[in-house]
Amino acid sequence: MQKHNVNLPIVVTGRHVEVTEAIRDYAHKKIEGLHLDYPRIIEAKVVLDVEHNRQIAEIILFCANHIVIEVKSTTEDIYASIDESISKIARRMRKFKTRLLKSHRPRKEGSIRFLEQQVFHADDLHSEEEHLEAAYIHKEAYKVRPLYPDEAILDLEMSASPFVVFHNQTTHKLAIMFRRKDGEYGLIEPEDKAA
Numbered sequence: 001m002q003k004h005n006v007n008l009p010i011v012v013t014g015r016h017v018e019v020t021e022a023i024r025d026y027a028h029k030k031i032e033g034l035h036l037d038y039p040r041i042i043e044a045k046v047v048l049d050v051e052h053n054r055q056i057a058e059i060i061l062f063c064a065n066h067i068v069i070e071v072k073s074t075t076e077d078i079y080a081s082i083d084e085s086i087s088k089i090a091r092r093m094r095k096f097k098t099r100l101l102k103s104h105r106p107r108k109e110g111s112i113r114f115l116e117q118q119v120f121h122a123d124d125l126h127s128e129e130e131h132l133e134a135a136y137i138h139k140e141a142y143k144v145r146p147l148y149p150d151e152a153i154l155d156l157e158m159s160a161s162p163f164v165v166f167h168n169q170t171t172h173k174l175a176i177m178f179r180r181k182d183g184e185y186g187l188i189e190p191e192d193k194a195a
Helices: 021-032 078-103 149-158
Strands: 010-015 041-051 054-063 068-075 145-147 163-168 173-179 185-188
Touching (some): 010 021, 021 041, 021 054, 021 078, 041 078, 054 078, 068 149, 145 149, 149 163, 149 173, 149 185
Parallel strands (some): 010 041
Antiparallel strands (some): 054 068, 173 185
C-alpha cells in the first residue's frame, strides 16, 4: 500500500494567475497526502486557472500501468478548487476499488438477465420522413496507446470518459473498450476482411 508519495515530481502551473509559494505548497501537501492503494503515482501536474472570477483547479496524475487520472473543479476560491479536485480523485479511486472487488466475486444463482422480446411490423421499419444530414459538433485529438484489454478497463475506470480507444496488444488491432449501461464492458474490434 502506498502510504505517502515521497519525492513525487509535482508541477504546479498557472494560466491567467500567478502561482504563489503558499498555493504551490498547499497543492504539494494535498497531492503528497493522497493515500492510494492502487495505482502508484509516478508524476502529478496541477494547472490553476482563473476565468471570469471562477477559480479552476485541474489535477492530472500519471500513474503506473499507463493509467492517467484527470479531474477538474471550479469554485470561487482556488484552495477550495484544489480540495474539491482531491476529493474527486479519492471518490473515483474508491469507486474503482469497489468495482474491482465486485468483478472478482462469484456470481449469484439466477444472475442471467432475460430481455423482453419485441416484434416490429415491417411497415414500421420503412418511414418516408426526411433524413437530415448528420454533422459533428466537437472534434478532439485522441492519443491511441498500446494496451491489453484489462489495462483498457483499468484506464476506463480511472477516467470519466465513456470509452477508450487503444491498440490491442493481444490481437494487434485498433479496438474500443466502452462502458455499457448495465455496468459491464464492451469491446469493439474491426472484422477480418478474409473471414
